[in-house]
Amino acid sequence: MNELLPLITYQPSPLEPSADAERVPATPTVATRSPLLPDRRPKRDFFVCDIFDAAIKSDIASLEHPIFSLSTKPDHNVRVYEHGDIFVKIKPSSDGLATVHDRDVLIFCISQLMAGLKEQRPASQIVRFKAHELLTATNRMTNGQGYDALKAAMERLAGTRISTNIVTGGKEVFETFGLIESARIVRETRDGRMQEVEVKLSDWVFNAIERSEVLTLHRDYFRLRRPLERRMYELGRKHCGRQSEWKISLELMQKKCGSTSTLKEFRRMVHEIVEQDAKHGHIPDYSVTLDDSDMVLFRNRGALMVKSLETPRLRMSLNAETYLDARVLAPGWDVYYLEGEWLDWITEAPRNADAAFLGFCKKWYERRGPPK
Known part of the structure; x- marks a missing residue:
């Protein structure tokens, strides 16, 4: 499982956009380049303004618990997670477990539905969108590779089955369900690229939307290269929130990240991310440090705290x-x-x-x- 490779040799997952695929005027050295992926749509087209203006939202349950695989290769292991009274069992399909990068599809759907509810439009469990809009909004490549990766992501999301007692929308679900119930290509171009897509969300996810059990994410979330970086940000967003700081032991964080590495290897990966964040400050909203006693400290960079004071x-x-x-x-x-x-x-x-x-x-x- 390649949860995290050294920055020099890092290979993106099939759904993760490749930084090398973008032509840039100059190639910065590994020591100086930002760990973030390039912002592929800095100049926003007028027809995707609504997509960009929708606040990025994720359901709280999957921010707190390790629903998605950190692996950049097909993960066919059955995962069981228990913490207190919470129980989650995650079974892969023949395509493997849904990954941290696959969840971008869910984030996009949740964000669009929450934006609609804010405007008092009724929410539907079936979300229809243009594939290009999703790829653009989530900072992905819009070439053939991007469309193929989107298809693969939807297959893993529908194929991954979950049994859990996590409550969403006041409902405790014990039966097995998929993160999405189904996905359908409504219209396809002659060269096989998707134009319009329909995704039916699971009852579990839709219950969370109806009860507003969601949190807003920073837009740079989609620019984080590494699955573990994304997962660490998710934990910080859920547990630190608007507090000034939040601490967690490295061992517990490994459990909540869903990492299958040894503790020694996990420590090395976290230490590398911490060093990169010290140089570049690339983790959104929070700075992250790791001390000698294996305590991970998330400190609020201030933007969320200021908003809390002003709002x-x-x-x-x-x-x-x-x-x-x-x-x-x-x-x-x-x-x-x-x-x-x-x-x-x-x-x-x-x-x-x-x-x-x-x-x-x-x-x-x-x-x-x-x-x-």
């Missing part, structure tokens, strides 16, 4: 019955304290504030239990 807390009126229901879902907790925590946590108004608050209270109690 006033959302104000919403809840029904009186909602507070009574909240006391049942989180016995012993002050429901008005929980309301304040909830308002600090959400970034945009949900469609159903009462249901969203009750879902928050349920998860709060499941994770923390009664107050101590």
Whole structure:
């Protein structure tokens, strides 16, 4: 499993765009070049403005737990992840497990649906889009290789089967399901390139969208070359959020990343990323350091914190019955304290504030239990 190769010899996965495929005026040395992939669409065409303007969103569950493989080669291993009361079993198809780079398809679909909900358009479990729009928005090549890789990604997403008790949208799912239920090419050019694509999201993912269980990602996420870099950013975004800093042991981070490397090799890979970040500051939103006691520290670079200070807390009126229901879902907790925590946590108004608050209270109690 090539989760991370040295920067000099790094080979992209089939879905990951190749930096070498782009013609650039000059080739910087390995020591000075940015670890980020080039921004392939710095000048945005007018017809993709809406795609770029949609905030990049991902469901919270797959940010927190290792749903996707870090491998850059076909991964046919069955993965089992347990943490506390959380259980996830991930089975590959003959094409292998869905990868961290494959999840770009899901991020694109989630982002478009969340943008529609913000404009009060109804969400549909079936998302139709032009393949070129997805490749452009996710900073991928739009040549034949890019289209072939997109097809392969959708096959792995549909083929990877998951059994879990992770709750999304207030629903606990135990049956096996795919990350996407199906994908269909609606229109194809004469040379075989996709024009229009339909993706049907799984109930698990769609439940998260309907309940706004999503977080916004930095646009440079799509420019991160290495699967492990992306996974580390995902963990930082989920757990550090708008806090000033967040610590995690290297061993626990390896588990949450889903890495199958030895701890020694994982330490080497993380150390290499940390060194690159110290030189270039390329990890979005957070700086990352690793100390001698194997503690990984994520520090907020400030953009999210400043936004948090500048953006006033959302104000919403809840029904009186909602507070009574909240006391049942989180016995012993002050429901008005929980309301304040909830308002600090959400970034945009949900469609159903009462249901969203009750879902928050349920998860709060499941994770923390009664107050101590």
